[in-house]
Amino acid sequence: MIVAAILVLAGAACLAVRLHHCGAGRPSACRVPPPNSVWGCETLEHPQDKLGGGTSELPAATSNCAVAWLLILPLGALVTSIIRNVVGVQTYGTLTPSLLAISFLQADWLSGGLVFGLVMGLGLGGRALLGRLKLLMGPRLGLVLTFVVLGLAGALNLAGRRGYHTDPAALILPLVVLTMIVERFYISIEENGLGLSLRLLAGTLGVGALCLALLRWRWLGQLAVSYPEAQLFVAAALVCVGRYSGYRLTELWRFRELAAPKQLGEDR
Amino acid sequence: MSAPARNGWLPAWPGHLRRAGVLGMNARNTQLLVALNPRRLYDLVNDKIQTKELCLREAIPTPRTYAILDHPAQVPAAAEIMRQAGQFVVKPSRGSGGRGVLVIAGSEEGDFRTSSGVAMSWDEMRYHLLMTLAGAFSIGGRADRVIIEQRVSRHAAFEGLAVNGTPDVRLIVYRGSAIMGMLRLPTLASGGRANLHQGALGLGLDIATGVSTGGFCRDRSVEVHPDTGAALTGVAVPRWKEMLAVSEKLSAAVGLGYLGVDIVLGEEGPLVLEANGRPGLSIQIANRCGLMTRIAEAENRMTNDETRMINQ
Numbered sequence: 001m002i003v004a005a006i007l008v009l010a011g012a013a014c015l016a017v018r019l020h021h022c023g024a025g026r027p028s029a030c031r032v033p034p035p036n037s038v039w040g041c042e043t044l045e046h047p048q049d050k051l052g053g054g055t056s057e058l059p060a061a062t063s064n065c066a067v068a069w070l071l072i073l074p075l076g077a078l079v080t081s082i083i084r085n086v087v088g089v090q091t092y093g094t095l096t097p098s099l100l101a102i103s104f105l106q107a108d109w110l111s112g113g114l115v116f117g118l119v120m121g122l123g124l125g126g127r128a129l130l131g132r133l134k135l136l137m138g139p140r141l142g143l144v145l146t147f148v149v150l151g152l153a154g155a156l157n158l159a160g161r162r163g164y165h166t167d168p169a170a171l172i173l174p175l176v177v178l179t180m181i182v183e184r185f186y187i188s189i190e191e192n193g194l195g196l197s198l199r200l201l202a203g204t205l206g207v208g209a210l211c212l213a214l215l216r217w218r219w220l221g222q223l224a225v226s227y228p229e230a231q232l233f234v235a236a237a238l239v240c241v242g243r244y245s246g247y248r249l250t251e252l253w254r255f256r257e258l259a260a261p262k263q264l265g266e267d268r
Numbered sequence: 269m270s271a272p273a274r275n276g277w278l279p280a281w282p283g284h285l286r287r288a289g290v291l292g293m294n295a296r297n298t299q300l301l302v303a304l305n306p307r308r309l310y311d312l313v314n315d316k317i318q319t320k321e322l323c324l325r326e327a328i329p330t331p332r333t334y335a336i337l338d339h340p341a342q343v344p345a346a347a348e349i350m351r352q353a354g355q356f357v358v359k360p361s362r363g364s365g366g367r368g369v370l371v372i373a374g375s376e377e378g379d380f381r382t383s384s385g386v387a388m389s390w391d392e393m394r395y396h397l398l399m400t401l402a403g404a405f406s407i408g409g410r411a412d413r414v415i416i417e418q419r420v421s422r423h424a425a426f427e428g429l430a431v432n433g434t435p436d437v438r439l440i441v442y443r444g445s446a447i448m449g450m451l452r453l454p455t456l457a458s459g460g461r462a463n464l465h466q467g468a469l470g471l472g473l474d475i476a477t478g479v480s481t482g483g484f485c486r487d488r489s490v491e492v493h494p495d496t497g498a499a500l501t502g503v504a505v506p507r508w509k510e511m512l513a514v515s516e517k518l519s520a521a522v523g524l525g526y527l528g529v530d531i532v533l534g535e536e537g538p539l540v541l542e543a544n545g546r547p548g549l550s551i552q553i554a555n556r557c558g559l560m561t562r563i564a565e566a567e568n569r570m571t572n573d574e575t576r577m578i579n580q
Contacts, residue, residue, distance in 0.1 A: 085294055088293070134391075134392070134395040136398065136399065136402055137399065137402060137403075137404050137409075138402075187404070191365060191366065191367045191368075191405075191465075192365070192465045192466065193465060193466045193467065196465050242298075243298065244294055244298075245292075245294045245295040245298045245299055246282060246292065246294060246295070247282050247285055247286075247290075247292040247294070248292060248293060248294060249279075251285070251290075251292050251293065252279035252280050252281070252282060252285065253277075253279040253280075254487055254553075255280060255285055255288075255290045255292075255549075255552065255553065256276075256278065256279055256280040257488075257489060257553060257556070258280070258285065258288045258290050258552060258553065258556060258557075258558060259280030259281065259284035259285055259288060260284055260285075260287045260288035261281075261284050
């Protein structure tokens with residue numbers, strides 16, 4: 001708790017010093033460019049806009065975009081740890097939901113949705129068929145990936161003919177992360193039964209979606225770039241969550257039969 | 269000690285759980301495991317071959333080992349070992365939660381039959397062994413080793429209580445003394461495995477006598493066995509004192525202060541199957557009793573013993 005307090009104080013001190021020097025009106029002017037141009041990642045979908053605005057801005061905007069993503073990652077980690085340790089939703093692996101969210105960050109809605117649908121559909125279907133071939137894990141994962149990539153290439157080609165263009169590079173990461181989740185889901189069915197596996201899958205996807213919604217929030221991105229000191233608050237919150245030893249929300253339900261509403265002495 | 273069971277779907281208040289001494293996952297991780305289980309010792313229990321070697325050194329009984337495979341080239345030779353054994357268990361050394369464990373109840377003409385009655389060819393067995401060696405079931409997907417060991421068949425005391433599998437006893441050992449126990453019974457739903465996630469039954473056991481006090485399945489209380497209809501209270505686990513002694517001996521040898529020990533009852537007595545450095549919390553529901561309550565009792569006993577020793 002002392003560590004958390006020190007982090008909060010340090011963050012507040014940094015913030016105060018910088019605001020004092022720059023004036024509250026344009027807090028980011030000292031080190032980072034104004035926030036308006038910062039969260040420009042989504043304009044990457046329309047490169048022509050950027051060219052119109054002057055080529056000299058392009059490198060700056062791109063690097064700011066990367067900086068915004070970097071700066072917002074700890075927040076994703078914070079959300080994941082709160083949901084796992086305080087709420088108690090179970091997921092496949094600790095960082096998989098954040099990884100999923102980060103991987104989808106650069107994809108736009110249509111291509112992201114396409115990748116998601118294809119991997120879930122073709123991946124689950126293809127994996128079910130591959131189960132009979134009895135392959136070693138690596139090649140099997142590769143085969144699922146092959147199916148999905150083929151499907152995706154076809155879909156993107158079709159979309160391209162209808163005048164829709166996307167950056168395939170943005171789809172590589174979601175593809176790989178989702179394929180890994182599908183594989184874990186399959187192994188988990190054999191080991192934990194379908195019920196728990198579905199719950200874990202839903203947990204992973206749900207927490208991932210929540211993280212994604214948060215990470216895509218323009219306002220947060222601007223805030224993260226304008227006030228890097230806020231990272232110290234996030235760190236403080238992480239320390240608090242890390243030291244939380246109380247019950248998880250789901251445990252209140254899981255252990256409800258054990259609750260002792262009265263003092264023990266009052267029991268019959 | 270045992271609060272009346274509450275029904276209904278409403279969650280409990282945190283204060284009420286605390287009063288019942290219920291141990292939560294966060295408290296287990298941040299308080300017990302950090303203080304009692306040094307990380308460097310986990311390998312002794314995560315790797316079942318290391319646990320077996322430790323047991324051999326300490327003269328703690330375990331199921332007989334037929335073979336240990338650590339390279340795919342040894343797989344063909346395993347066929348002969350399996351043929352001679354007839355019935356046996358195949359398990360990955362670094363699996364967890366019953367992952368990749370195969371129980372073979374019989375082999376005829378090079379074909380195998382699992383304890384739940386599923387036929388299995390040598391080809392399928394070979395594939396399973398190769399998968400296991402490649403790390404399909406190991407923590408973190410690392411290359412693994414395979415244990416082929418004696419299959420301990422169901423003890424006569426558990427007739428009618430388990431379907432297609434062998435029951436086992438989970439004991440929680442806190443700083444050298446066993447504080448809580450649970451009998452795990454395979455069901456049809458669990459596919460013959462004593463894995464609670466898959467629908468096996470957990471029976472709370474009186475820690476002093478080894479007599480069952482009630483059962484639970486998938487985190488809810490049950491009165492009778494779902495498959496056989498046998499009553500789940502009053503089941504006495506034979507050779508209970510030996511089981512307690514074996515678990516405490518193993519915990520002392522491993523050096524982990526908070527340990528789950530899985531024991532199966534063979535004709536020759538209790539045999540250690542494996543140990544777990546991060547034992548689960550469901551055992552509390554089976555026993556209708558919180559682990560913190562038992563831990564406090566154990567601490568009290570230890571302080572009393574110390575004072576007595578000082579006074580003498």
